[in-house]
Amino acid sequence: MDKMPGWADAVLVPLISLVLAAILSALVILGIGEDPIAAVKLMVSGALGSTYGWGYTLYYATNFMFTGLGFAVAFRAAMFNIGGEGQAMLGGLGVAIVCLVIPWPHWTLALLGAMAAGMLFGALWAAIPAYLQAKHGSHIVITTIMFNLIGAAVLNYMLVNVMRPKGSMDPATRRFDETTNLPTFQDMFSTADAVVFRGAPANVTFFIAILACVLVWLLIWRTRLGYEIRAFGHSETGALYAGISPFKIIMIAMLISGGLSGLMAINNVMGEAERLVLNATEGAGFIGIAVALMGRNHPFGVFVAAILFGFLYQGGAELALWTNIPRELIVVIQALVILFTGALDNMVRMPLERIFLRLRKGAS
């Protein structure tokens, strides 16, 4: 029998990890002479207390959903794709190119075009490490992390030397045309009497991220391809026995993974900045790894974990703004959450398994 019921594995373990991370964070805040309870209150009210706060929380969450899903798909094929950051950057390049070059008549068409370009660029950026892994066994962790650095350099070059408008000192593209601007939550949900989500960047791509969660779920659990990806991820020799080509699975899983990370660009580049700037991804590719691990590499888990990290991001920004808690401490808190929910998973899981075993023995 399995050691723990499924709900305990999916809900209880991350929850306890989270509480432990919170307690440790509170101790750190106490240690620098601030009030942890006030800090929590500020984070909650800042991130969730207003439609403005929600608008930021969900904006960040959208980014993390895309990169988290990207990581999760590759992980199902036992590929540790830590190149989400670079793939999202290149996705941004693709989105910027289609938005700048093509005179779109309406945002819906622009969105479709940008989605295609973002996915294509992200997928291509993942394809090279994938090919090297599949054909020559070059370890995907090493190659993808190097491709993050190469991607940053490519973007740097493109922005400084190619895409920067003449006379501008800023390494960024010009603003995209207005016909490509996506409707924000403010546009979508404000009524004549009340303006909501004022100035917040959350936009229509949030719903595309939700759709992506559902589609990834279908792909992994309901299609032949998903079946093959999972089988390969569990046992490469098993896949060989069943006639599943390792080359095909590594390539396809990594293309989908890179495509999903690249798709993030419709949120941050097209939806928020409305131009391509340097370091537009702001580490979302790496947060995506933590999101996927915390969400057990399940699309619905990714959804929940992404919103949690969106809250931490936005709440953390509020803390830095209104208290003497330095910006760096926010990073510490986020790191603690990643540490506990990702790396120290077994520390919580093992005692919990023991408790469940004892309970079961007591019952039987």
Added chain:
Amino acid sequence: MADQAPAIELRGISKAFGPVQANKDISISVMPGTIHGIIGENGAGKSTLMSILYGFYKADAGEIFINGQKTDIPDSQAAIAAGIGMVFQHFKLVQNFTVLENIILGAEDGGLLKPSLAKARKTLLELEKEYELNADPDAVIEDIGVGKQQRVEILKALYRQAEILILDEPTGVLTPAEADQLFRILHRLKDEGKTIILITHKLREIMDATDTVSVMRRGEMTATVKTYETNPENLAELMVGRKVLLQIDKAPAKPGETVLDIENLHVVDQAGVERVKGISLNVRAGEIVGVAGVAGNGQSELMEVLGGMRPGTGSVQLKGQPLPLSGLGSDGQARRQQGIAHVPEDRQREGLIMDFYAWENVAFGYHHNPEYQRNRLLMDNAALRADTERKIEKFDVRPANGWLTAKNFSGGNQQKIVVAREIESEPELLLIGQPTRGVDVGAIEFIHRQIVALRDAGKAVLLVSVELDEILSLSDRIAVMFDGHIMGERLPGETDEKELGLLMAGMNGEAA
């Protein structure tokens, strides 16, 4: 002997792993200078019991007495100090060390190697002489055969002054001749006053070698008897808890047209070593051809090429159609479409995805079959689960629950899932490797009957097994492989274990 203390006495040993009671109130006593057999199905708790004795696990309850002294064995160091030596199923030798270096490994006298080596060499040579266990101290382990390697393991234990030797499934990797030699060594050790515990699932070894035998079933010791007072049928019944047919009933084969025709097949592995060196073999419809041989003589590679898992060169025809041996159309998918089903040798790494549910595993390799698709995009999981229920019922898989992951089934039931999937695909040719490795006696009988039933339905079966008994009882024709060659073909009625054993060791039957 009456007032002598037992060499080992266990009283009321219990051990649970979570909800699984691996050992339940087990008591045995083994007199010095005897060979005591422990027999039981896979998962009966034999290995757990021995691991407790050797200090790998701590018993939840119970006491251990060595020579009448109550002894605590918290770790393997304590076991060695108490005079217990263990020879594992998988040898624990450093491949690129010499025999001598392996023997003193972990028992060096000081920081400097040279004096210990010199001293050890003397002791070793004395031991070898005393027990007639010759092994060249300067030979490197990877250059000597498995039989010799096992001897080194025994010497290792003797060097540490073991009085009690535990051997875990010692004959699994040996030819019959090597096994006979091992038993001669064991008898010699017994005559010198050593106590030997032999763990095995082979009834014949128990009958041949032991003085007393204990039978384990589901964590309990069901009986301890004097070997001369029992017989194999009786032991099998004690192991399984019901009457078991040891000999398979089968009608003579009615072979039809040739289904599989192998001509001059060569296989080179990833390391560039030639594993199969130009073999030719055919299998006809309604016939079981058994390939005998010691593990590692090319049988696995033969099966893997036919199953589409690795490339080869030569010519293979299935019902007159050439089978691609590399490149396009040579993978497992293509093989299945051509009507080749494959029960792989290693069901846990190949035949099943251990973390998949049983119902997911039922489609493994057949996940492209139209009956499992709902539409062009999605699989029909409901149809798959219904099919699984049917197969679980027909093949008596226990527990009968498709929502358990494969790792939660016993070895025998895992194998039943694989066999059900492959046989029910109605193949022209069934490749089946080690069909009953790690499978309990009850399930062995069932699986054997299924294989024979497939043959009787006019299908071809190519069987690879390292168990000679299995080859002899199932096959209609036997081919023996040694070092990538087929040494000869025999009919089961016209040969015996001795002749096959010689062929397996690379000696031509006529020459011997």
